[in-house]
Amino acid sequence: QVRLQESGPGLVKPSETLSLTCIVSGGSINSYYWTWIRQAPGKGLEWIGYVFYSGNTNSNPSLRSRVIISLDTSKNQFSLKLSSVTAADTAVYYCARRVATRPMYGFDYWGQGALVTVSS
Amino acid sequence: AIQMTQSPSSLSASVGDRVTITCRASQGIKNDLGWYQQKPGKAPNLLIYTASILQTGVPSRFSGSGSGTDFTLTISSLQPEDFATYYCLQDYDYPLTFGQGTKVEIK
Numbered sequence: 312q313v314r315l316q317e318s319g320p321g322l323v324k325p326s327e328t329l330s331l332t333c334i335v336s337g338g339s340i341n342s343y344y345w346t347w348i349r350q351a352p353g354k355g356l357e358w359i360g361y362v363f364y365s366g367n368t369n370s371n372p373s374l375r376s377r378v379i380i381s382l383d384t385s386k387n388q389f390s391l392k393l394s395s396v397t398a399a400d401t402a403v404y405y406c407a408r409r410v411a412t413r414p415m416y417g418f419d420y421w422g423q424g425a426l427v428t429v430s431s
Numbered sequence: 432a433i434q435m436t437q438s439p440s441s442l443s444a445s446v447g448d449r450v451t452i453t454c455r456a457s458q459g460i461k462n463d464l465g466w467y468q469q470k471p472g473k474a475p476n477l478l479i480y481t482a483s484i485l486q487t488g489v490p491s492r493f494s495g496s497g498s499g500t501d502f503t504l505t506i507s508s509l510q511p512e513d514f515a516t517y518y519c520l521q522d523y524d525y526p527l528t529f530g531q532g533t534k535v536e537i538k
Contacts, residue, residue: 356467356475356518358527371526372432405474414481416522417465421474 313338315406317425323400324431329393333406333422336387340364344409345389346418347380349402357402361409362389396429403427433457433521437530443538450506452533454497454519462498463523469532470515479504480522509535 319331333345347359360370362380370378379392393400403426407418434457444450454464462482467475477486479495482502492507506513514537519530 355531356469356520356529358529369525373526407474411522414484416463417477417480417486417520418467418475419477419486421476424474 313408313420315408315420315422317404317406317422319425319427321426321428323396323427323429325397325429326395329391329396329400329404329427329429331391331404331406331425331427332388333390334386334388335408340382340384340387340389342412344411345380345382346407346409347391348405348407348418350405350424351399351402354402359391359393359404398429401427401429432526433460433524433528435519435521435528435530437517437519437533439533440531441534441536443536444509445538446509446511448509448538450509450513450535452504452517452519452535454502454504454530456500456502456521456523459499460521460523463521464495464497464502465520465522466493466495466504467518467520468513468515469518475518478517506535 314336316334323329341364344361346361362368362382377394382389403424405424406422408420436455464482466479469475483495494505496503516532516534
């Protein structure tokens with residue numbers, strides 16, 4: 312059974328960099344889009360971006376200048392760095408596996424979520 | 432970016448009711464649409480992908496339909512465990528975008 316687990320600091324100061332890691336267990340990291348999604352308190356879901364198993368990345372234009380997503384295949388994990396954070400970046404951050412092979416397109420496995428609060 | 436508009440934003444229903452949630456895309460997305468269920472404090476769970484294909488393990492009371500710009504999620508007979516928030520997601524073009532959610536509450 313595939314399992315995803317986020318880890319990282321739960322509190323980040325304004326203007327600093329948010330860093331999260333997602334460890335993937337129970338399955339290969341190949342052939343999928345490893346994705347970060349966030350949800351501000353009481354709000355909806357926002358796609359942050361992905362790293363493909365080949366190393367290619369893509370991110371939401373609204374965050375692109377601040378986002379780095381990377382993959383470490385040797386450790387079966389991928390990471391998110393979001394720089395220059397403000398209170399608006401306070402959210403639960405989910406990592407998820409996206410399948411994009413016809414006919415299936417979707418996020419079939421998710422981490423449990425990591426709450427990151429931006430505050431001094 | 433493609434905007435996804437869900438309606439209603441919330442609804443109250445009773446166990447056994449038939450419930451329909453709609454999602455409209457700001458441009459055509461073929462059938463590249465998924466539906467997700469989220470319960471409080473939990474990660475979303477994939478219910479339906481490619482507009483109408485039921486994810487493995489999801490009860491058959493859930494169904495999806497539509498293509499192009501208009502999509503529907505139907506719960507044929509609402510069960511107590513179905514009270515949750517439902518999101519559509521367009522998987523057609525980047526950035527991927529979610530609807531704002533529909534909260535299904537107990538009447």
